[in-house]
Amino acid sequence: TALGAYDHAQMPFEKLVEALAPQRDPSRNPLFQVMFALQNAPTAALALQGTQCRRLPQQGGIAKFDLTLEIAESGDALSCVFEYATDLFDEATVECMAQDYRALLEAIVAESDRAVGHLPALTPAKHRQVPAGWNATAVDYPRDATLASLFEAQVARMADAVALVCDDTTLTYAELNAQANRVAHVLRGLEVGRDSMVGLYLERSVELVAGMLGILKAGGAWVPLDPTYPAARLAFMLNDTAAHVVLTQSSLMPALRGHAGRVICLDGEGSDADAHLLAAAPVVNPLPAAQPDDLAYVIYTSGSTGRPKGVMISHAAICNHMHWMLDTFGFSESDRIFQKTGICADASVWEFFAPLLSGGRMVLAAEGSQRDPAHLVRQIKAFGVTVMQVVPSLLKALLAEPGFAECRSLRQVFCGGEALDAAVAQAFFGQCSARLHNLYGPTEAAIDATWWTCDPDDRRPIPIGRPIANMQAHVLDAAQQPVPVGVAGELYLDGAGLARGYLGRPDLTAEKFVAHPFSDVPGARLYRTGDRVRWREDGCIEFLNRVDHQIKLRGFRIEPGEIEAALLGLPGIRDAVAAMREDRPGDARLVAYVVTEDGNPDGIDLRAQLERILPAHMVPSAIVALKALPLTAHGKLDRAALPAPASGAAPDDCVAPRTPAEQTLASIWCDILGLPDVGIRQNFFDLGGHSLLAVQLVNRLRRTFSCDVPLRIVFDSPTIERMAAACRSLLEGIAAVHEPDMNDAPVLTPSERHRVPVEWNATRVDYPRDATLASMFEMQAARTPDALALVCGDATLCYAALDARANRIAHALRALGVGPDSMVGLHLERSLDLVAGMLGILKAGGACVPLDPAYPAARLAFMLDDIKAAVVLTQASLQPTLPAYGGRTLCVDDDAALALQPSCTPSPRAAADNLAYVIYTSGSTGRPKGVMVSHAAVCNRMHWLIDTFGIGPADAMLVQASINFDVSVGQLLACLFTGGRSVLALEHERADSAALVELTRAHEVSIWDLTPSMLRPMLDEPGVAACSALRHVFCGGEVLEPALARVFRERMRVPLHNIYGPTEAAIDATCWTCDDSAPGPIPIGRPIANTEVFVLDGQRQPVSVGVEGELYIGGAGLARGYL
Structure with a gap:
């Protein structure tokens, strides 16, 4: 204490160091790093005859400690000097400390009768800045909205768009709304209304989403009930909420036999009565029931007293969060948002509603795959997921998964639930070009309260960021006074997102939701988070640790008291403590310590008993028996003295592997658990295993044994001896029972038969299959009419002007009899009219049939005759160069004639399977051949490009290719479908590398699509370094040599993609993003969305990996054929 320090003030420092004998560390002072020195010994004023004396500033030198504050009394004044280590503090930080300290001293003088702890520790300016300036988050949003009304508004806008994908099931917004309406009407008939709590006891399925929406539409609040929860916990939650209705599915109904309320089965396989009830219910929207202040959901979190507590969230609170998310991150109808978080975690809520309120598509992760990195990667690629949320520990596991780097559709990744380590973020940026956001928030603040977008170039610890819209954050000391920047305090939250409180727990609500000390609004509250944080100078918040012992592990908030209460309720347990340990860096796990009556607990048996009481995420990985819990000198629990679980085993367990299978398993276990050896009877969880490591173990087993090993095997057979037996039974069950005839034996191994034609071709991604190139452009023109669409030389066109000009051309062509599958020649110089003409033909x-003005007259004549063109679009200056033919010409530069045509959009004529263009390629017989490509084929390619590489309104693409090549279609239209700009190089610029680089710099081009022979000279241009807007570079049309790729990586800091595809496959069929890890030739990659590739021998049979064969392509991008 301070008094003790005064009592021993005369003890020499050297004696103190000698007595304590601290461990020496050359990087720091061994005893303390911060010193406060008060020089208050009486001293006579220095007086020299005939001389005036004044104090001079202390000269800087080498700091003895990290930070020193020395105060000297001088008459009635104090002189304060800070000395600091410049490696740890910058001058601005220390100046802030000095200002805050001065403010405290002035407050002491002004209010000497107040306790120091109740005095302000900030300057008046900072007091305004911290709680007010950094909390200026007010944003308007529809405060009368509910989740149900927001969803219904989206349904009205996009009824026929896909809303939900679950395995092989797809529902449109209208279909999902109809299902939810049936549920809502049934619930209304069962007297579900405002603030009625309805249990949602379903596995991941379409019915889960429809049930959730149905509860909201009925006016009720959903209560998620996880099917993996123990029966005792489910019974507690149902009793606590007094839920008189539970929605479920047939396979889960037996678990609800003891429930006194009504159980409705939604999957149609339960009772016939339920099926008839739902089938007879109306599909129209029920009349609105819930108000913004009514409950939307009640989610249970771990309770420190041993009882889970239900957090009550209103529509107003969650709608504020959803509006902030949609506005901040720009979710749209092009997004595929992964719903993978379990429904009992509140982070799942935004995964459900972000797609449904933005017009996007919810991709519901398959049951059991949520923590399996390999499964998740496959689903991300298969469904083109653009937005995903993961806890940092799962992100780390995903980064270790070989296929994650190929998840190029990802646009935004959100992390939350645990502290995000800067090293994990850097590893992420090394593999993925998506944005990474760090989210923070307790369930009591409607999911998220603060957020931060990570910067790849910032290596500092990642903060939890700034408050979201209409939320405020306060960092307060024990007296609930604001603390200065950099000083640790407890985080308090207030604002629109606060929960109503805890269900049926007014005492706990009053303890955690306290009166707002800085607000004049009656009833204003602050929520005490229990998280210890500090402000940074830039107004961001850094998370430090907890003020209590609450645990955050793999996205779950765990109160040790609930685990301890469960243990103490078991027979023979006298004392118990639960804690989180990280004995290996980055490998946190839950450990329990018990003192038993007989001193000999069975850890496995205790875990089995806990699994019947607690959710899986709360069951400790290891249970350690102690004779007594370690205590401090004051008789309190000494958590620092709790030992690490022993990695050794009892003598009976130390049996070495005996069979090849056991030896294989032992090697895998040692790799995953970081152990030198392991006995076949040692328990996986006692050795440090936990659920995330169990997933890694199963993935290794799947690769090793080439079969689908269930995750449950780790929990049911947690020793090598039992696991080897389980794997043996699994393999015997699927083994072939006969020998094949060698004449008919397949060339591929069983694993190759699955991997080569099936797994490597798992490219199915949904997209609007009724779209055409014209409809995609028209939708974008309606969204961004005033945005710049096209640049060519000094001329530009916005979307509205380009759309209007194309419409006039379309009407003129319609008058000449052009309709579906009519082939129209496009004989134009590179100009704005080239693009308007192409769009006009499509509308x-x-x-379109490109006719290059540079082509010889004979070739043009052949093409015109071959397509039987009724009309050719041209310009007055080019009309004389057209060969004679029997059709009509339309000059697009005849402004007077076009002005007579309407500028409105013509009614659609072409369907997705009609032709979009015919492009001629060289023929082996000497005659060019016209490749006929449909709208469906090229739209698939355009959707893949846009979704995979996140092309958006900020992008600009350089259009350098000749219109004779199909790559020009992608260059011209990709950005016009996303609100970006197409920058059309003039004819004399197309082959001029200096001119192309200047176009790139001047117009902030972000995307190049070039041949390697064109890329090479552009990299040598001096101005290429100034092309700072470049984001993606695509190479195709020729072999991309490794040497060129190396030069590119040395000079450019953007991804380089090698693309391959013949004209017959709608521009591109495969793609590969180059990296430094793969030596040798650069591959052409893997198939794009909805495309399959096969390497076949002369008998058209698949060849083995590494064996040469001919490439065959199939899928949505195939051409109709040759004209």
């Missing part, structure tokens, strides 16, 4: 329903 008229016809197909």
